[in-house]
Amino acid sequence: MSVFAALNGRARWLLALFVASLALAPVAADRYILSVLILIFYFAYLGQAWNIMMGFAGQLSLGHSLYVGLGAYVAAALWTKFGVGPWAGMFAGMAVAMAFGAAIGWLGFRFGIAGVYFALLTIAFAEFTRIAFDHMDWTGRAGGLFLPVRAEQAHQWWNLRGGPLLFYYLALALMLGALWLCAALRAARIGHYWLAVREDEAAARALGIDVFAVKMKAVLISSAMASVGGTFYAFYYNNLFPAQIFDMSRSIEMILAPIVGGLGTLIGPILGAFILTPLGEGLIAATEEAGLSAPGTKAVFYGLALMAIVWVAPSGVWPWLRRKLGLETP
Amino acid sequence: MPFDFYVTVAVQGVLTGLVYGLMALGLSVIFGVVRVVNFAHGEFAVVAMYLAFLGFAAFGLDPILAMLPIGLGFFGLGYLLQRHLINPFVGRPEHEQFILLVGLAIVLVNGLLMLFGPDTRHANLPYGFDSYEVANVLIDKVRVYAAAAALVVAACLFAFFRWSRTGMAIRACADNLLGAAIVGLDVKHLYALTFGLGMACVGAAGALMVVLADATPMLAPAFTLLAFTIVIVGGMGSMAGALVGGILIGVSEAFASFLVAPSAKSMFSFAILIAILALRPQGLLGRKP
Numbered sequence: 001m002s003v004f005a006a007l008n009g010r011a012r013w014l015l016a017l018f019v020a021s022l023a024l025a026p027v028a029a030d031r032y033i034l035s036v037l038i039l040i041f042y043f044a045y046l047g048q049a050w051n052i053m054m055g056f057a058g059q060l061s062l063g064h065s066l067y068v069g070l071g072a073y074v075a076a077a078l079w080t081k082f083g084v085g086p087w088a089g090m091f092a093g094m095a096v097a098m099a100f101g102a103a104i105g106w107l108g109f110r111f112g113i114a115g116v117y118f119a120l121l122t123i124a125f126a127e128f129t130r131i132a133f134d135h136m137d138w139t140g141r142a143g144g145l146f147l148p149v150r151a152e153q154a155h156q157w158w159n160l161r162g163g164p165l166l167f168y169y170l171a172l173a174l175m176l177g178a179l180w181l182c183a184a185l186r187a188a189r190i191g192h193y194w195l196a197v198r199e200d201e202a203a204a205r206a207l208g209i210d211v212f213a214v215k216m217k218a219v220l221i222s223s224a225m226a227s228v229g230g231t232f233y234a235f236y237y238n239n240l241f242p243a244q245i246f247d248m249s250r251s252i253e254m255i256l257a258p259i260v261g262g263l264g265t266l267i268g269p270i271l272g273a274f275i276l277t278p279l280g281e282g283l284i285a286a287t288e289e290a291g292l293s294a295p296g297t298k299a300v301f302y303g304l305a306l307m308a309i310v311w312v313a314p315s316g317v318w319p320w321l322r323r324k325l326g327l328e329t330p
Numbered sequence: 331m332p333f334d335f336y337v338t339v340a341v342q343g344v345l346t347g348l349v350y351g352l353m354a355l356g357l358s359v360i361f362g363v364v365r366v367v368n369f370a371h372g373e374f375a376v377v378a379m380y381l382a383f384l385g386f387a388a389f390g391l392d393p394i395l396a397m398l399p400i401g402l403g404f405f406g407l408g409y410l411l412q413r414h415l416i417n418p419f420v421g422r423p424e425h426e427q428f429i430l431l432v433g434l435a436i437v438l439v440n441g442l443l444m445l446f447g448p449d450t451r452h453a454n455l456p457y458g459f460d461s462y463e464v465a466n467v468l469i470d471k472v473r474v475y476a477a478a479a480a481l482v483v484a485a486c487l488f489a490f491f492r493w494s495r496t497g498m499a500i501r502a503c504a505d506n507l508l509g510a511a512i513v514g515l516d517v518k519h520l521y522a523l524t525f526g527l528g529m530a531c532v533g534a535a536g537a538l539m540v541v542l543a544d545a546t547p548m549l550a551p552a553f554t555l556l557a558f559t560i561v562i563v564g565g566m567g568s569m570a571g572a573l574v575g576g577i578l579i580g581v582s583e584a585f586a587s588f589l590v591a592p593s594a595k596s597m598f599s600f601a602i603l604i605a606i607l608a609l610r611p612q613g614l615l616g617r618k619p
Binding site: 054060107108111112113115116117120121123124125127128131132134135142248249252255256259260263295296297299300302303304305306307309310311314 | 361430432436441442447448551555601603604607611
């Protein structure tokens, strides 16, 4: 619990209050609020996974939808075709996602591909896989893969069959688990290696850090975490389409929360998700209220909001908020 | 007979690829000088497609001629964009530039969606179905025109960078920014000019694209990726590389559509990209970094 010990008194209280209020939220919240909160937790979780790659190790990945999609498709296919439960399916999905992550990492890091080039490599893999799944008969091609919803399985919570409450607490656990894991990683030796590589790769190498291995660890951990998010997605929504889950816009969606919240910080991905998801949902409600039913209206405002946020607070909201709240570690 | 067929497919691919190449050239010029990745590139191409379509639908203006006013307008737009929106982000971390331009891309593509809806728009040119027959090989007339126009624009850009004083000054900025600033070049102005030129390329390419594909907002992200793929395959910072990459990707798309399935065509482009990144990361015509 060294993670918790590193916080100052006020931060501990705030964190405890935050967790407690989320744990009790289902008492007061209706179905809609719960579904928005699930979405927030989901994006906070994925943001945390991506943050390891970019925020910690400094490797810009724009293809994280690949790992989410693989985690979703592998677990869903095992469940629908062979009746293998989601827990085993999750590990299978993790293995596949990590294999892809290893391939991308090996290609990118072995040949010194960095920055925009590396980002494009990750996009290329994700798009390649999307189109491959679009043409793969076994998973229903572009028509999608559907998880059957059967009455006799309705309460098999151990198979992730259940109502919104089950998924609420599952998503909350994912978000908090990822926060704990990232805090632990950040404090560990590898976390310091990542920062060293991010800040100055040549200097890190000169200090004897095996830069290649350090980056590979980042991509493996990050891809494994993202794939777990995918398994969650598959069993929550019960349908998968390659054009949705592998799409580049999914990758972009995933990385907005950590960037807006504060890249490389632990709270940033969570804060960003709590800002952006309600913003998106609020825009849907507001545009409907105003009678602007044309498709795209909401997204236009969303795009403008993104530009405004990066204009006003380029290093994210959390570093600013932390100062305001007096949570700077002494 | 089959051989003629393959030649036809290859020629169509080359012609389409030249238009792709012009679009990618815009991206390459901007990145090569300003060092900003224009993630809204494909979105701008589709805006130009809609402008060309509207010009055709309202006034019967041939998209290949509409390329000129649209290119000019995009030059001005690019100049202002760089001057007022993007310049403060020059030299900032990549992810900040990325968010700014992704935000812009989202606004553009959804603005088009609001105005025109998701339906595809087809510019029905009077000579749209004409073709030339050269030794059993059929070549679409529109593709020949579009490719020729793209080559002319690219040649003008080459000449500008090679011989004009402003072009040389811009190259100086790309080679050594500090040195360029010390000898008194107005870097901000030159950056804005460069962004304008890149945008003029994408505007012209978008106008030409109307004769090759139906306009729809959904094309935009695919075009952005296409332009990136071409620039990396051809070699970042190499102007000839953008055209060569465009031709290569155009031919690969044509064969993939013909032999496999039209929906699978970009899979082969990405396979080429991955192979290039692994075997020759600087691109076909790029210099070693």
